[in-house]
Amino acid sequence: MTDLSGALQEPWPDLRLQREAVGLGMWFFLASEVLFFAALFCSYAIYRSFNAEAFRIAAAHTKIVYGSINMVLLLTSSLTMTVALRAATIQLRRLTLLSLGATAALGVAFLVTKGLEYYADINENLVPGPGFPLKPAATAIFWGLYWIMTGVHALHLTAGIGVVIAVMTLFWRGTIPVQGSTMEGVAIYWHFVDTVWIFLYPLIYLAGRS
Amino acid sequence: MNGSSGDHETLWRGPLLAWSALLALAAISLGSAYLPLGAGNVAVNLVIAVVMAAVLAIFLMDLRNGTTLVRIVASTGLFWMIFMFVLTFSDYLSRG
Numbered sequence: 001m002t003d004l005s006g007a008l009q010e011p012w013p014d015l016r017l018q019r020e021a022v023g024l025g026m027w028f029f030l031a032s033e034v035l036f037f038a039a040l041f042c043s044y045a046i047y048r049s050f051n052a053e054a055f056r057i058a059a060a061h062t063k064i065v066y067g068s069i070n071m072v073l074l075l076t077s078s079l080t081m082t083v084a085l086r087a088a089t090i091q092l093r094r095l096t097l098l099s100l101g102a103t104a105a106l107g108v109a110f111l112v113t114k115g116l117e118y119y120a121d122i123n124e125n126l127v128p129g130p131g132f133p134l135k136p137a138a139t140a141i142f143w144g145l146y147w148i149m150t151g152v153h154a155l156h157l158t159a160g161i162g163v164v165i166a167v168m169t170l171f172w173r174g175t176i177p178v179q180g181s182t183m184e185g186v187a188i189y190w191h192f193v194d195t196v197w198i199f200l201y202p203l204i205y206l207a208g209r210s
Numbered sequence: 211m212n213g214s215s216g217d218h219e220t221l222w223r224g225p226l227l228a229w230s231a232l233l234a235l236a237a238i239s240l241g242s243a244y245l246p247l248g249a250g251n252v253a254v255n256l257v258i259a260v261v262m263a264a265v266l267a268i269f270l271m272d273l274r275n276g277t278t279l280v281r282i283v284a285s286t287g288l289f290w291m292i293f294m295f296v297l298t299f300s301d302y303l304s305r306g
Contacts, residue, residue, distance in 0.1 A: 020277060027283040034287030035294065042298050049302070064240075071236050079229040082270045086221045095221075191271045198262045201236070202255035206243035210251050 007180035015179065019089075022181040026188045033156075037196055040149050044203060047141045054138035059208035061126060061134065062146065066117035067205035070110050071197065077106035078194045085187040088178040093171070096178045100168045103190065107161040114154055146204055153200060156193045163189070228269040235262050 012018035048055045084099035125131045128140035167186055170176045239258040268274050
């Protein structure tokens, strides 16, 4: 059953080291991703520290039901992704494919929910520019950051869904074996996108509720 | 398939525990946001977010079993992010 010939790549002597190398490479990439998102979070922190009341007023108009549903969807997708990785490591091909399918489906459900939320936001004119309904003017800063931060996060999630579907297809066709190192990188990236949402959720949806 | 039922059990148990903890923390964060704590609201929310991120990184991203090298690289992003926040805030907060 152990098909090492297809899973093991040069120059690794064993799969454990190969997986570790893929994980390490992904963590290097994620360190740069952390800084990319940190710049946005830092802007948010600066503007909020100078416009606390405006941010409170603006954040009260976010759709907390959609935000909370998406929190549950993403956390659950991290669960299925972890199961997929563990199943792949011990060569449970069917469980790997099923868990990856569930992960991609939960990701799509997140995007659909986000789409409904964006639709509701646009209907309320919550886009900075002419006709923006909130006062004072600094509320537009919050909503500008809302669109950029959730938009960039959604792009990352879309990329993640694409990768998960691509990997599923490769596993399905048997192009690459499930127990190789591929899942290691995919899983870490997916969890990172979830982590970004863990910080977006309180800053965007929970601010201004009390 | 060559996984025994024992494999299945250990495969699900850890992730399910982490997932339950994450959901519970998210619920606490949501509930706390409606309490009138003033500036304490964002503090509580962010502390919970940090704990959630830690649970995710340690148990689901498996830094628990990671090598020292992987852990160091994983913490570099955090390290440089702290510099970004400290230097940016030291500028804005010290302006006249």
